[in-house]
Each structure stands twice: as structure tokens, then as C-alpha cells.
Amino acid sequence: VSVRRVKRLRARAAGLLLIFEALACSTPEAPHSAVTDTAGLLSPEQRVAIAEQHGQLLRDHDVDYRVDITRDTGDLLVYGVRRFRELDVGSRSQSQRGLLLVLDPSQDRVRVEVGQNLEGVFPDAFIAYLETRQMVPFFNVGRLADGILAATELVVTRARNADKNAAFEVSARSGAAGGGAAAPAEIDAGRDERFRTGTEVFAGATPRETVHNYLSAMATRNGRPDLGLYSHETRQVLARWVMTPAQMDSVSRTYRGCRASPARVDEAGTRAVVRYGIYARECAPWFLVHEEGAWRLDLASAQQAVRFGADNAWHFAPDVDHAYTFAFQDWRFDPNGYPHAP
Amino acid sequence: MDPYRDPNSDFHGYRTAPPLYGDNPATAARRRIILAVILVDLLLIPAGFGVWAYNQMASHNEAVDAAWAQVESNLQRRADLIPQLVASVNRYVRHEKEVLTVVTRERAQGQAEAEQTFAALERAQVESAEQRAARGNGPPANAEAFADLEQGQAAVWRGVQSVLAVSERYPELRSADQFLALQAQLEGSENRINVARMVFNDAVRDYNAARVKLPTSLVAQAWGLERRPYFGASASAHATVVPSFE
Numbered sequence: 114v115s116v117r118r119v120k121r122l123r124a125r126a127a128g129l130l131l132i133f134e135a136l137a138c139s140t141p142e143a144p145h146s147a148v149t150d151t152a153g154l155l156s157p158e159q160r161v162a163i164a165e166q167h168g169q170l171l172r173d174h175d176v177d178y179r180v181d182i183t184r185d186t187g188d189l190l191v192y193g194v195r196r197f198r199e200l201d202v203g204s205r206s207q208s209q210r211g212l213l214l215v216l217d218p219s220q221d222r223v224r225v226e227v228g229q230n231l232e233g234v235f236p237d238a239f240i241a242y243l244e245t246r247q248m249v250p251f252f253n254v255g256r257l258a259d260g261i262l263a264a265t266e267l268v269v270t271r272a273r274n275a276d277k278n279a280a281f282e283v284s285a286r287s288g289a290a291g292g293g294a295a296a297p298a299e300i301d302a303g304r305d306e307r308f309r310t311g312t313e314v315f316a317g318a319t320p321r322e323t324v325h326n327y328l329s330a331m332a333t334r335n336g337r338p339d340l341g342l343y344s345h346e347t348r349q350v351l352a353r354w355v356m357t358p359a360q361m362d363s364v365s366r367t368y369r370g371c372r373a374s375p376a377r378v379d380e381a382g383t384r385a386v387v388r389y390g391i392y393a394r395e396c397a398p399w400f401l402v403h404e405e406g407a408w409r410l411d412l413a414s415a416q417q418a419v420r421f422g423a424d425n426a427w428h429f430a431p432d433v434d435h436a437y438t439f440a441f442q443d444w445r446f447d448p449n450g451y452p453h454a455p
Numbered sequence: 456m457d458p459y460r461d462p463n464s465d466f467h468g469y470r471t472a473p474p475l476y477g478d479n480p481a482t483a484a485r486r487r488i489i490l491a492v493i494l495v496d497l498l499l500i501p502a503g504f505g506v507w508a509y510n511q512m513a514s515h516n517e518a519v520d521a522a523w524a525q526v527e528s529n530l531q532r533r534a535d536l537i538p539q540l541v542a543s544v545n546r547y548v549r550h551e552k553e554v555l556t557v558v559t560r561e562r563a564q565g566q567a568e569a570e571q572t573f574a575a576l577e578r579a580q581v582e583s584a585e586q587r588a589a590r591g592n593g594p595p596a597n598a599e600a601f602a603d604l605e606q607g608q609a610a611v612w613r614g615v616q617s618v619l620a621v622s623e624r625y626p627e628l629r630s631a632d633q634f635l636a637l638q639a640q641l642e643g644s645e646n647r648i649n650v651a652r653m654v655f656n657d658a659v660r661d662y663n664a665a666r667v668k669l670p671t672s673l674v675a676q677a678w679g680l681e682r683r684p685y686f687g688a689s690a691s692a693h694a695t696v697v698p699s700f701e
Contacts, residue, residue, distance in 0.1 A: 190649065190650075194650055236640070237640050237642070237643030238637075238639045242632065290647055291649060292646075
């Protein structure tokens with residue numbers, strides 16, 4: 114009798130599980146719930162991409178980051194604070210950490226509302242920087258989802274550093290109290306040429322000199338896509354890229370602490386790699402190609418071959434072949450493309 | 456034979472509980488106890504209501520003062536940022552003056568205007584600080600005092616906007632990250648003042664409602680609790696309407 118009863122219970126449990134799964138799958142908002150887009154500016158794929166990235170932020174750093182794209186919000190501050198409460202932003206986080214991005218295309222303004230217990234990690238000045246120096250340059254060329262995703266990268270970096278330095282406030286203060294910043298969204302306003310100008314920077318006589326020149330250009334936010342230190346192919350790629358001031362700052366800041374090894378040149382003397390120690394995980398290698406008597410940066414190849422993980426550690430895209438493998442023969446790579454000591 | 460056990464007996468009376476009549480001394484004592492309990496209840500229930508109502512009013516009062524503390528803290532936050540703004544713009548204006556060997560009349564006039572703007576903001580700031588010091592702790596006591604406060608804060612914010620307008624003449628300054636950060640902090644503190652004011656007004660509304668509703672109104676009357684004024688948004692200071700959050 115007891116065996117029969119156990120079987121019956123198992124069957125019921127399995128039935129219940131199926132019902133729950135069916136309900137979870139049939140809820141249309143489930144995968145996109147981090148994103149509300151009543152203005153209809155994002156495609157379903159873009160909503161999923163943003164929701165996934167924000168889900169990762171929640172899992173890794175316990176920050177509940179929502180996006181709300183709505184027209185005719187009225188006063189963006191009042192709307193943001195009210196919406197923060199209505200959506201119960203922060204409720205998915207165990208520590209009640211919440212962020213809300215509000216984009217109103219009818220006003221052409223964007224605002225990021227910061228929960229009270231996150232104001233120390235994401236001060237108003239940082240949010241203004243994130244909006245104007247990272248997000249808006251993508252909005253300028255109509256790439257809304259890319260702008261939101263690029264801004265989230267900065268949020269992730271900041272959250273990672275805060276976790277590392279135990280900077281997150283441990284308090285019960287939740288909800289929004291006006292922290293954050295607003296900025297003109299400038300959607301489809303055209304590429305901001307201020308960040309695509311600068312003085313000419315030439316390629317160096319050695320690969321390391323070229324890398325040094327490049328990092329100096331990034332430190333001064335020289336976003337010119339046709340600098341002499343770029344390879345021909347790189348210039349073509351950069352002409353289409355959106356290079357934001359925040360990205361240039363990030364490159365400059367990251368490599369400040371990286372010590373380069375002597376450059377490795379292939380047998381033909383046409384390609385070179387400037388790489389860093391195997392444990393310098395944030396310092397990705399540079400690819401260079403010898404063109405017209407100078408070593409030029411091959412960012413086009415690097416863009417295809419190099420990826421960054423959630424902890425900002427670089428690795429090779431596992432399924433991409435490139436012409437610079439000669440410089441990494443002494444390292445072992447795992448199936449995900451992460452380098453390891455032999 | 457025991458009448459309880461004899462099925463033929465007519466006696467089916469009480470076995471444990473005697474009837475409540477007659478001059479049984481136990482019955483009289485019980486009646487006195489019940490009367491005493493009723494009397495005590497008649498005294499305790501209104502007293503309990505009174506305590507509850509008093510606590511309600513005290514909580515509302517406390518909420519208003521706590522909300523005001525937030526307003527004060529945000530006003531102070533903005534006040535602390537203003538000298539940085541003035542110093543930052545002033546430094547740039549002076550730098551420009553030194554760099555240019557030939558100062559045109561327009562530019563010289565612009566610099567004079569800028570210095571007047573800084574001075575006006577500093578004056579408004581000092582007056583506002585003196586006003587707050589004279590008022591002491593806690594929210595202004597009446598609508599007139601609130602009007603004075605609003606006027607003072609409006610003058611400060613107008614001054615800030617004038618300094619920001621001066622900065623518009625220097626595109627390099629406007630696009631500098633440091634200035635962007637300072638401006639964001641200033642706007643952020645202004646936003647926090649607005650939000651804190653909404654929360655304060657909500658708390659005042661709850662307090663004032665409790666003051667006129669029964670039974671808390673009885674306590675409010677007995678203790679002479681006054682109606683508390685709202686912190687309205689001065690039209691000259693803020694463009695936004697300040698609605699309630701609830």
C-alpha cells in the first residue's frame with residue numbers, strides 16, 4: 114500500500130511541476146520583465162539581450178536594474194521616483210539594490226534613478242558620465258539597445274569594483290529619493306563629432322611604441338578613426354564604430370597598470386603581438402600588422418578574436434581563427450578560450 | 456437513595472451550578488465583581504483610546520519632523536556644493552582674463568557681469584544661512600516663515616542658475632568632465648530637495664488629516680496641536696509641479 118501511495122504522490126508532484134513550468138513559459142513578460150517598452154523602440158531580441166545582461170548583473174552583484182521606455186512621462190524626476198515605487202525596483206535584489214533607467218523619446222530625455230542604498234556606489238556625477246559619455250553617443254546614431262547595453266557595462270564594472278572593495282552600503286534604505294541624473298537623449302541627432310577629432314598620431318617604429326602611442330591617444334580621448342597608427346582595415350571598421358569617451362577612458366585606465374612583455378613577431382616579420390603577463394587578466398593583447406614600413410594596430414582582427422568575460426578577463430573566442438596564434442604557443446587555452454600557464 | 460442516581464426521582468436540579476437568584480452570598484459577590492469589571496472597563500476603554508490617539512498624533516508629528524530633517528539635510532548638501540560651483544566658474548573666468556592679452560570691451564563687461572553674479576549668489580547664500588540659523592531646528596512654525604524660507608531658497612537657486620548661465624559662455628568649461636560632475640551633483644541635490652519636500656508634504660497632510668479626524672482630533676484639541684503648514688514649491692525656484700506621491 115505504501116509503495117502505491119508513494120507512486121501516487123510522485124505522479125501528483127510531477128503533474129504539479131508540469132503545470133508550474135507551463136505557467137512560467139506562458140507568462141509573456143517573464144524573460145523581458147527587466148525591460149518595459151511601451152514606446153515600442155526595442156525589438157524582442159533586444160529586450161531579451163538587455164534582460165539577460167541585467168539578469169547577470171543581478172546574479173553577480175545583486176543589483177536589480179530595470180529599463181522603462183515610455184512616452185509622455187511629464188516631469189522625468191517625478192515619474193522616475195513614482196515608477197521606481199510602482200515597479201518595486203530593488204525587490205529582486207536580496208539587499209534591495211535598485212536602479213531604474215527611464216527613457217522618454219517624446220521629451221528626448223533619459224534619466225537613471227538610483228536607489229538610496231546605491232547612491233554611494235553610483236553617485237550623481239557617475240550617472241551623468243554614464244549617460245553623456247557612454248549611452249548618448251549610441252543614441253545619437255539611433256542604436257538605443259546598444260547604448261543601454263554599453264551603459265550597463267559601466268554599471269557592471271562599477272559594481273564589480275564596489276564588491277571588491279566592500280563599498281556597497283549595508284542598510285535597509287531602499288526606494289528612490291531623487292538620486293541619479295538626467296540628460297538629453299539626443300536620439301538620432303547624428304554622430305557627435307567632438308569625440309572623433311584630435312591630432313594625428315603616427316605608428317611607431319616598434320610594436321610597443323605604437324601601443325604606447327595608442328594608449329596616449331586614448332588618454333586624451335582622441336577618437337579619430339583615421340589615425341596613422343591604425344591599419345587600413347582597422348580604419349574602415351572604426352569609421353562605422355561608435356567610440357565613446359567612456360570607452361576611451363576605460364582603455365586608458367585599464368592599461369595604466371599593465372606591464373607589456375617584449376613584442377613577439379612572426380617569422381615573416383609582418384605581424385606582431387604585444388601581450389602582458391598571463392595573470393594580468395584584464396590586459397588583453399594587442400595585434401599589430403606591418404604596413405608601409407610601420408607597425409600599425411590591427412583592431413579589426415582583435416575585435417573578432419578577443420572577448421571579455423563577466424569578470425572583465427580577456428579570452429579568445431573559441432570558434433574564431435586568427436593570424437596571431439604564433440605568439441601564444443607557450444600558453445595553454447581551455448575550451449572557452451581562457452589562457453592558462455602551461 | 457441518591458436522587459441523582461434514582462431514575463424515578465422527580466429531582467433533576469442542579470448538581471454543580473446553583474441558579475442566579477436568591478440571596479446567596481456567593482451570587483452577590485459575583486455580581487459586585489462584574490459591576491467592578493464593567494466600571495473599570497468604562498474607565499479603561501476611553502483611557503486606552505486616549506493613549507492610542509495620542510500615540511497616533513505623536514507618530515504623525517514625529518514623521519513630519521523626520522521628513523523635515525531630510526529637507527534640511529538636502530538644503531545643506533546643496534549649500535555645500537555652491538562654493539565649488541562658484542570657484543570652478545570663477546577660476547575659468549580669471550584664467551580666460553589672464554590668457555587673453557587684449558581684452559575686448561565685451562569680454563571685460565562679461566567678466567564684470569560674472570563677478571556680479573557670483574557676488575549675488577554669495578549674498579543669497581549668506582542670507583539663507585542666516586535665516587536658517589535664526590529659525591533654529593525644526594520646520595518653520597507658520598506659513599509666513601515658510602514663505603520667507605521659500606523666498607530665500609528661490610534666490611539661492613536663481614543665483615545658481617545665473618552662474619550656470621555664465622558658464623554657458625565657456626564651451627570648454629561646459630564640456631569638461633569635472634564641470635559635468637559638479638552640475639550633476641547640484642541638480643541631484645535640487646532633485647533630492649524636491650523629493651524630500653514631497654515626502655514632507657505627505658507627512659504634513661497625514662498629520663493635518665489626523666488632527667481633524669475622530670478620535671485623534673480630541674487629543675489634538677486637548678493638547679492644542681496646531682495645523683502644520685505645507686512646504687510649497689515656489690514657482691520662481693522650480694519649474695516642476697510638486698504633486699503628492701500617494
